[in-house]
Amino acid sequence: MFNFHLVLNFVTGYYKKGNLVMKRGPIIRRYIRTWFIFDFIATLPITWFIPERNVDYWPDDDFDETAALKDDLMARSFLETDRLVSTLTDFDPA
Secondary structure, three states: OHHHHHHHHOOOOEEEOOEEEOOHHHHHHHHHHOOHHHHHHHHOOHHHOOOOOOOOOOOOOOOOHHHHHHHHHHHHHHHHHHHHHHHHHHOOOO
16 A cells, blocks of 8 residues: 555645646655655565564463453452442432
8 A cells, every 4th residue: 555655656746835846857856855765664564673573472381361360350340349339428319
């Protein structure tokens, strides 16, 4: 997609002092001096700039996922209960 954008900008006119410039030479010079470098970098694969890393996506062998989930759910239920109690104590039926 960005490759097409890059090529299209070489033939897209621009306004200078209220006049539309459609001559190819000035359009190319202006584009190269302004946005070309940004558009060119956007067309390059991002993997060229990010170093390869060996990342282990699996949890450690001693990691107990069930226990972690249980702890998380207990903490959430405590927070919800605490919020409910504080809401009920602040409630004034009058």
